[in-house]
Amino acid sequence: MCDFAPLKNDLFIRAAFCEKVERTPVWAMRQAGRYLKEFQEVRAKHDFFTVCRTPELACEVTLQPLRRMELDAAIIFSDILVIPQALGMEVQMVPGKGPVFPKPLANPEDLKTLNQTPDVDKELGYVFDAIKLTRQKLDGKVPLIGFSGAPWTLMAYMVDGGSSATFSKARSWLFRSPNESKALLDMLTDTTIKYLVNQVRAGAQALQVFESHAGILGSSTFAKFSLPYLAKIATQVKKQLSDLGIQRVPLIIFAKGAHYAIEELSATDYDVISLDWTMDVKRAREICAKKSKALQGNLDPAMLYAGVDEICSATKKMVEDFGVTGHIANLGHGMYPDLDPEHLKAFVNSVHSASEEIINSA
Numbered sequence: 064m065c066d067f068a069p070l071k072n073d074l075f076i077r078a079a080f081c082e083k084v085e086r087t088p089v090w091a092m093r094q095a096g097r098y099l100k101e102f103q104e105v106r107a108k109h110d111f112f113t114v115c116r117t118p119e120l121a122c123e124v125t126l127q128p129l130r131r132m133e134l135d136a137a138i139i140f141s142d143i144l145v146i147p148q149a150l151g152m153e154v155q156m157v158p159g160k161g162p163v164f165p166k167p168l169a170n171p172e173d174l175k176t177l178n179q180t181p182d183v184d185k186e187l188g189y190v191f192d193a194i195k196l197t198r199q200k201l202d203g204k205v206p207l208i209g210f211s212g213a214p215w216t217l218m219a220y221m222v223d224g225g226s227s228a229t230f231s232k233a234r235s236w237l238f239r240s241p242n243e244s245k246a247l248l249d250m251l252t253d254t255t256i257k258y259l260v261n262q263v264r265a266g267a268q269a270l271q272v273f274e275s276h277a278g279i280l281g282s283s284t285f286a287k288f289s290l291p292y293l294a295k296i297a298t299q300v301k302k303q304l305s306d307l308g309i310q311r312v313p314l315i316i317f318a319k320g321a322h323y324a325i326e327e328l329s330a331t332d333y334d335v336i337s338l339d340w341t342m343d344v345k346r347a348r349e350i351c352a353k354k355s356k357a358l359q360g361n362l363d364p365a366m367l368y369a370g371v372d373e374i375c376s377a378t379k380k381m382v383e384d385f386g387v388t389g390h391i392a393n394l395g396h397g398m399y400p401d402l403d404p405e406h407l408k409a410f411v412n413s414v415h416s417a418s419e420e421i422i423n424s425a
């Protein structure tokens with residue numbers, strides 16, 4: 064591991080481990096992105112995956128939101144779909160449409176066409192280089208989060224070939240070809256474990272796993288085709304980092320829409336359970352407190368379309384609902400491209416002021 068500057072602001076790390084904080088840390092999913100004009104300027108000159116693959120550009124857009132507001136963490140600029148690319152699939156990012164796979168996995172026979180055991184350092188070395196460079200540039204300002212997509216969410220894109228409301232093709236695999244689906248999920252799990260461990264070796268100080276399409280599975284299908292893989296990722300990443308003598312890093316799971324699985328997720332090795340805005344904070348708190356898990360979330364991103372005063376009062380209520388121990392404030396999903404950066408700034412500042420008020424009056 065490289066030598067990097069010590070952390071000046073470790074609120075995010077302490078909150079993730081349910082330790083005492085002076086104020087609640089806050090960041091936003093998709094905090095780097097199209098809602099920032101400086102991001103759009105970079106994108107006007109470079110294709111999406113060129114930004115991901117060029118460490119200087121990925122580092123620049125990672126740092127952009129931190130120049131505007133007092134965020135307590137950075138997240139490396141990349142995409143979950145770099146894993147399917149590393150397995151040999153072509154992915155294009157089409158403006159206005161999102162990701163497109165020109166040749167999705169049409170049937171389980173197509174699994175043979177994948178590079179099933181990719182050399183992660185070779186195929187994804189550009190991500191590790193971007194992480195190293197960003198850690199240097201951050202100079203200890205705030206922690207840098209690495210991430211990956213969860214196996215089911217990746218499978219959903221690989222089979223459906225792009226975004227979908229139902230991911231019915233991928234879900235048909237689960238019932239028509241459960242064994243082949245499990246083989247694909249196993250392969251994605253193994254690659255993800257290596258990918259996440261190497262992100263930490265490169266300098267990532269926390270990891271988030273995105274199971275963005277948990278909600279369309281339902282509890283019994285989730286229990287079979289998502290949870291075991293999520294659990295294995297957390298257990299193995301922790302074990303391998305500890306075997307390498309690397310200090311523990313917080314692991315966050317964001318299983319969007321998995322209301323039915325908060326209890327099961329709290330029994331895995333993740334340190335933080337991230338809630339979307341439709342999830343009940345009180346219930347999640349009760350379940351997760353028993354397991355000493357921290358929570359992340361969960362303001363409705365659409366709330367940022369409201370006026371600044373309304374944003375501040377909704378944020379204050381959110382901070383009170385979660386409590387000031389074991390909470391990382393965030394949105395319940397990513398920033399939308401037409402949101403006003405000043406409104407995100409109002410959210411960030413309100414998290415800080417509302418939590419300081421509670422802590423100082425205790």
Ligand SMILES: Cc1c2[nH]c(c1CCC(=O)O)Cc1[nH]c(c(CCC(=O)O)c1C)Cc1[nH]c(c(CCC(=O)O)c1C)Cc1[nH]c(c(C)c1CCC(=O)O)C2
Pocket residue numbers: 091092093094095096097106111138139140141142143144156158160161162210226273275397
């Ligand atoms: C499902 C998913 C993807 N990518 C990601 C997820 C999981 C989170 C979630 O549920 O939203 C994760 C992701 N994608 C991106 C980041 C960067 C870091 C950050 O959060 O700031 C992260 C963490 C950049 C991005 N990834 C994408 C953009 C916008 C594309 C552009 O710049 O043209 C960005 C900034 C594109 C993308 N990438 C993906 C989709 C479906 C889309 C199209 C939708 C959209 O346009 O927002 C796949």
